[in-house]
Amino acid sequence: xxxxxxxxxxxxxxxxxxxxxxxxxxxxxxxxxxxxxxxxxxxxxxxxxxxxxxxxxxxxxxxxxxxxxxxxxxxx
Amino acid sequence: xxxxxxxxxxxxxxxxxxxxxxxxxxxxxxxxxxxxxxxxxxxxxxxxxxxxxxxxxxxxxxxxxxxxxxxxxxxxxxxxxxxxxxxxxxxxxxxxxxxxxxxxxxxxxxxxxxxxxxxxxxxxxxxxxxxxxxxxxxxxxxxxxxxxxxxxxxxxxxxxxxxxxxxxxxxxxxxxxxxxxxxxxxxxxxxxxxxxxxxxxxxxxxxxxxxxxxxxxxxxxxxxxxxxxxxxxxxxxxxxxxxxxxxxxxxxxxxxxxxxxxxxxxxxxxxxxxxxxxxxxx
Numbered sequence: 408x409x410x411x412x413x414x415x416x417x418x419x420x421x422x423x424x425x426x427x428x429x430x431x432x433x434x435x436x437x438x439x440x441x442x443x444x445x446x447x448x449x450x451x452x453x454x455x456x457x458x459x460x461x462x463x464x465x466x467x468x469x470x471x472x473x474x475x476x477x478x479x480x481x482x483x
Numbered sequence: 484x485x486x487x488x489x490x491x492x493x494x495x496x497x498x499x500x501x502x503x504x505x506x507x508x509x510x511x512x513x514x515x516x517x518x519x520x521x522x523x524x525x526x527x528x529x530x531x532x533x534x535x536x537x538x539x540x541x542x543x544x545x546x547x548x549x550x551x552x553x554x555x556x557x558x559x560x561x562x563x564x565x566x567x568x569x570x571x572x573x574x575x576x577x578x579x580x581x582x583x584x585x586x587x588x589x590x591x592x593x594x595x596x597x598x599x600x601x602x603x604x605x606x607x608x609x610x611x612x613x614x615x616x617x618x619x620x621x622x623x624x625x626x627x628x629x630x631x632x633x634x635x636x637x638x639x640x641x642x643x644x645x646x647x648x649x650x651x652x653x654x655x656x657x658x659x660x661x662x663x664x665x666x667x668x669x670x671x672x673x674x675x676x677x678x679x680x681x682x683x684x685x686x687x688x689x690x691x692x693x694x695x696x697x698x699x700x701x702x703x704x705x706x707x708x709x710x711x712x713x714x715x716x717x718x719x720x721x722x723x724x725x726x727x728x729x730x731x732x733x734x735x736x737x738x739x740x741x742x743x744x745x746x747x748x749x750x751x752x753x754x755x756x757x758x759x760x761x762x763x764x765x
Binding site: 419429433 | 579
């Protein structure tokens with residue numbers, strides 16, 4: 408059983424936002440983004456990375472062990 | 484009330500006058516306004532009029548900005564402008580272009596027509612305590628008091644453990660020490676990995692940028708400037724990195740317009756805009 412690579416798509420959005428909001432040509436007179444915008448992105452980063460890790464852990468674990476043999480399988 | 488011009492990209496005169504005809508109005512920007520070029524020098528702005536408020540930083544708006552930049556990039560050399568750049572009027576726009584003219588012309592020559600790839604490397608393993616749902620939010624005042632307590636303990640704990648076993652303060656101190664050690668290990672691993680990546684991926688790139696351990700779960704963020712003709716070789720090299728480092732989670736994104744390689748203006752941008760750093764150099 409494989410887990411869909413949805414996290415790849417999330418990471419692409421994250422990478423897009425990182426570029427658009429934090430990089431690119433800065434023109435004089437530009438107004439910087441509100442702090443709230445940045446907080447939103449940092450939150451997004453944490454969530455995306457957490458879900459990416461979790462999916463990776465699950466893939467790795469399922470490749471190595473049958474589900475019943477995993478310790479702490481019921482910890483979720 | 485017109486609030487100004489929203490700028491998407493910088494182009495040279497050849498794109499403004501050549502493959503893309505602004506009069507055709509075939510690129511539609513925010514508020515469904517036609518996208519046009521402004522200015523008449525070596526570096527011109529691609530922008531649309533904005534009547535309402537500045538577009539919010541939502542995924543949909545970000546994709547729209549990006550779609551316009553990518554549509555331009557298919558027609559010729561282009562520099563992507565940071566999201567949310569709104570200039571009040573044509574005079575401000577012209578002055579802004581003039582102020583940065585040298586940088587923009589040099590960047591168009593160096594970056595126009597090039598693409599960048601992003602590489603994210605996640606650290607290999609995280610304990611369940613690292614999951615966001617398990618992070619305990621402690622009020623700053625309590626955290627400060629606990630820190631003071633630990634600081635006092637730290638002078639004695641190592642030399643003389645208490646007779647009754649480690650107390651909560653000692654456990655906290657040990658957790659903090661372990662955390663610091665993990666951070667240091669991750670930063671060192673990130674630097675080694677950056678060097679390894681530079682050997683493998685750098686061979687197919689024109690320039691590269693690294694940020695070691697930019698966030699808790701991120702070991703490394705790397706960005707590579709690549710000639711479009713070399714993207715297949717770059718992707719193959721990335722596949723090789725993935726095979727060689729199976730213990731890590733390596734993610735590739737791109738090709739992007741060369742956002743990460745444009746020259747920064749002389750004055751510094753608001754530091755609040757930068758990603759949180761965990762001070763890997765200390």
